[in-house]
Amino acid sequence: MPAPCRSDLSTVRLCSSPRLHSPRDLCQSFARNRHTTWPAYGCQPANLLRARHLSYSAAQPRTWASATTTVAGPTSSSTQELDLVSAPTAVVVGGGPAGQAMALLLAQRGWLVHVYEKGNRFEGGNHAGGVGYGWNVTLSSRAFATLERVNALHLVKQRGVRLLGRVVVQENGQDRYLPRMPDNVSIAVPELANALAQVAMEQFPDRIRHHYGHRCTAVDFATNSAMFVDSTSSADDMQAAASVVVRKSPPADLLVGADGVNSVVRVSMQTKTPLFGFSQEFEQGLGFKAARVTVRDSALAPDRTQVVLRRNADEPLLLADAIYTFTRPYNGSLAACALLPNPDRSYNLIVGGDHAPGLTTAQACRELLEKAFPKLAAMLGDDAHKRMAGAPRGSNRTITCSRFHHERAVLIGDAAHAMLNSLGQGANAALEDCLLLDEALQAHSSVPAALAALTAERKPETDTAAALSKQGIPPRGLGSLLYFLKYRMLLWLSGLLPGVVPQPWQVVIQATCEPYSQVVARRKRENVVVGFILAVLAGAAVAGSAVMSAGGCWGSPWVSTMPAQAQRQWDEVF
Missing domain, CATH: 3.50.50.60 (FAD/NAD(P)-binding domain)
Structure with missing residues (x-):
């Protein structure tokens, strides 16, 4: 038993104990330490500190x-x-x-x-039976290390939903899927x-x-x-x-x-x-309102653990355990929505953009959703508009x-x-x-x-x-296509050549406890790798053009020997 340490009004000395693993070590190995008992820090403070607590208890009884x-x-x-x-x-x-x-x-x-x-x-009113704030958070490795330390990880996973990834819903049906780490x-x-x-x-x-x-x-x-x-x-x-x-x-x-x-x-x-x-x-146009809403049974995928991607605009959107995002021009600006899954088959609906502050009535919510997102509006339960109107307004x-x-x-x-x-x-x-x-x-x-x-x-x-959170907002228009193309290309190549091609920084920030400053350095290296790949592809295109002009056959041996799974992934990227 360590000797008590001296303390006074300005400081409490903490008794010495073996140094713990750093949070980053915990993040990498929390699954192995579930039953570890951690040494207690803190010591018995001086009588003055004890008297302060007793005087409070006596002078200010609980009301x-x-x-x-x-x-x-x-x-x-x-x-x-x-x-x-x-x-x-x-x-x-x-x-x-x-x-x-x-x-x-x-x-x-x-x-x-x-x-x-x-x-x-x-x-909180965000449960299926109430109206109110419906904000969900996405937990990953950084949070898991803390939750494991306090013996709450299992309970939190029971009350949450394991995310499959993010689906960017397109009007033409060519939805884009960004897989996430399976434990999010x-x-x-x-x-x-x-x-x-x-x-x-x-x-x-x-x-x-x-x-x-x-x-x-x-x-x-x-x-x-x-x-x-x-x-x-x-x-x-x-x-x-x-x-x-x-x-x-x-x-x-x-x-x-x-x-x-x-x-x-x-x-x-x-x-x-x-x-x-x-x-x-404050970020312009990134205000939001959020509410927990029900969706119609016909909008749910038969298996919510599998993301179903549409191939054309006429096919219905079937919701799985993923984050779905929608963006559309509306009344001269951009309207945005997102759906986040809950365990009880409800979803948290988030409406963002310049139009969010004006959604104070059920009629205003109905008008925005039916005009800007008709397919989404058709999936929502009858009370969704009322819940959104009653939700508080948030700012980003x-x-x-x-x-x-x-x-x-x-x-x-x-x-x-x-x-x-x-x-x-x-x-x-x-x-x-x-x-x-x-x-x-x-x-x-x-x-x-x-x-x-x-x-x-x-x-x-x-x-x-x-600063990274600002850079994580996907661009619009052509920039959006290039953003997702780069992401999928790095995701595929990092799996094909681990240790040579880095994983996308968006994956690293979710899957590890790597310091944010190192993520920035990784992002810079990632840009160098992408530049090199593009230069190689450009050189190959020039060489291929020369071969074809000389009567050769461009690329068929390499393509024919590509593994079938890699070929499918390559087709998804490009």
Whole structure:
């Protein structure tokens, strides 16, 4: 048993323990470590820290009983109760996927964690029975490493859908298919957060305490605590201060801001701490609305595990477990839609473009879908338009901060570094943040030092990821054809010549935990390889033309000896 470490109000020294594998190692080998028990970091803080926790418990008894989740667990012994009192305390603002995952990682280390969320558990309205936000995220290797560490991967895969790839639907029926890695999972954001909360309640009923219905209004960095009001408080209530009860979290050794793109923790850092820079950039025409909708049985493929591609415009589109995207000109601009699968045979419908903000009535939704996407409109259930009209409006933006921390408070996920959804990396990067923060806390002797190290390591990578997300938007017109041609060509050649021709960078970013900066370097090498291939093809064409003019026969021996499977793949590419 390591000796207790000294701590005071400004720092909690973390007891030494064997250094863990890096998150990148975990990403490559998480399947082999499912039953690994991880050493606990953290130590018994000084009496002053213990007194702070006791004084909070005595002076501020819990209210809002209906908004605070209490889980009955086994009767604790006096030793267990003392352990909870002496444990370092963390406050997590935001009960989304990143906040829940961070709470689990801290609880594994022996921390007492308070998670505050403005919504209610199982809320979100994106289930088949309700109207509301229907945003799905695509999880890949970066997220899987974190989910495996917190023993939630199996449950998340049960509640999500294994994606087959992406289908770009064309008006002429010549749909384009981009296969993805087979383990990618599509899951609704509330489902993911609730799955992690369920794991927390089952594994750490005493160490993780959920407070739902708490909306954060400010952060007090002097005590490292956050202020909250009841989420049902209206703007008028906020103006009449006497009618609003403000609650304060316990003073924390670590405060985590996981409260999304409109982070109150980040705003508090901007206004209350020196030299904190922040910028955000909205992408024109990339606003969206999203809702969970039902589709008609006739629109579903007999086997949803197989993508069925059409060959002409008259054939019906049959939906499988893939992402389907549609783009059409409409009223002088571009309208875009996407369908993402759910386990219950419903789909999440996302409508983007300049027309999305105006979809406030069922009639407006019906008119847009029937005129711009008639085949899609025919597949949707009768209540789809009403659900879309009632869904909140979202925006696509990138967010960058000059740093992610201040003293013992830190930002993770979209609160620190939002990116566009073109590559499906927002949730993956957020969950990867949790592992990196966990690693930093284990590697450094104090919380401020760990948070400073996290900013130094993580910020360059997330800035690069935001830039990559802009480059991941497929171009339009002829550029779209060239984009997909290059993708399929590299996919085929990398399978034919592994180690010689690189995989497309879009595959690497999904299939590995390779740092985003290395993905950029890979993308540059990829362009060199493509340029070389095009030069070889151009030279072969010139030589072939010369042979044909001399009476030769161009290429038949090579074509005739090409393996049948490779020939089919070659035909799909070209």
